[in-house]
Amino acid sequence: MILRHRLDVFRSATTLILICLASQAPACNPIAQAQQATSKAKARRVIQAASGFYFEVDACVRCYRCRPCPLTAGWQRKVMRLLSADGIESFPGESSGSESATEAFGTVRVLKKFATPKAYNTMLYVGPFASENAASAIIPQLCSALDEVGVMENSCEDMVTKREGNTFYTRGSFDVSGLRVLPRPAAN
Secondary structure, three states: OHHHHHHHHHHHHHHHHHHHHHHOOOOOOHHHHHHHHHHHHHHHOEEEOOOEEEEEEEEOOOHHHHOOOOOOOOHHHHHHHHHHHOOOOEEEEEEEOOOOOOOOOEEEOEEEEEOOOOOOOOEEEEEEEOOHHHHHHOHHHHHHHHHHHOOEOOOHHHHHHOOEOOEEOOOEOEEEEEEEEOOOOOOO
């Protein structure tokens, strides 16, 4: 009787170990647990962007209302890849403390960089640029990248000449705004 009980316990323990090894369940595998914790920490990691001039690119909220939208999930990665090929830095993120502006680049307090886009509507930021002129100089490359990923129904010249405040004129799949991140105050 005791021998049979020990044999049943041994079989149960062996079965449990095999199931854990086969499924690589984090509760059973400390290595998988550590890797999962590390990847979650990387996904949550947020870095503040450097001061400078940026373009904020967003999927147009009217896109689905007006017509079938050509943008698909992952549009940010496609634009980042195209801009990177031209040597232009870009990243997914979000801004906070933005103020409406009459000038081309509105002021924003904080611009957070994400490691990867969190969702379809995660903003894409292009920059930083040292000056407003340096930022404006890359508009043709930005237009080209946006037109390759989505639809740009107007010319790049219209983006600047028809801008309203810090919103650059676009018709199509994207809304583009100009932002300026101010330097952080020095710590005392």
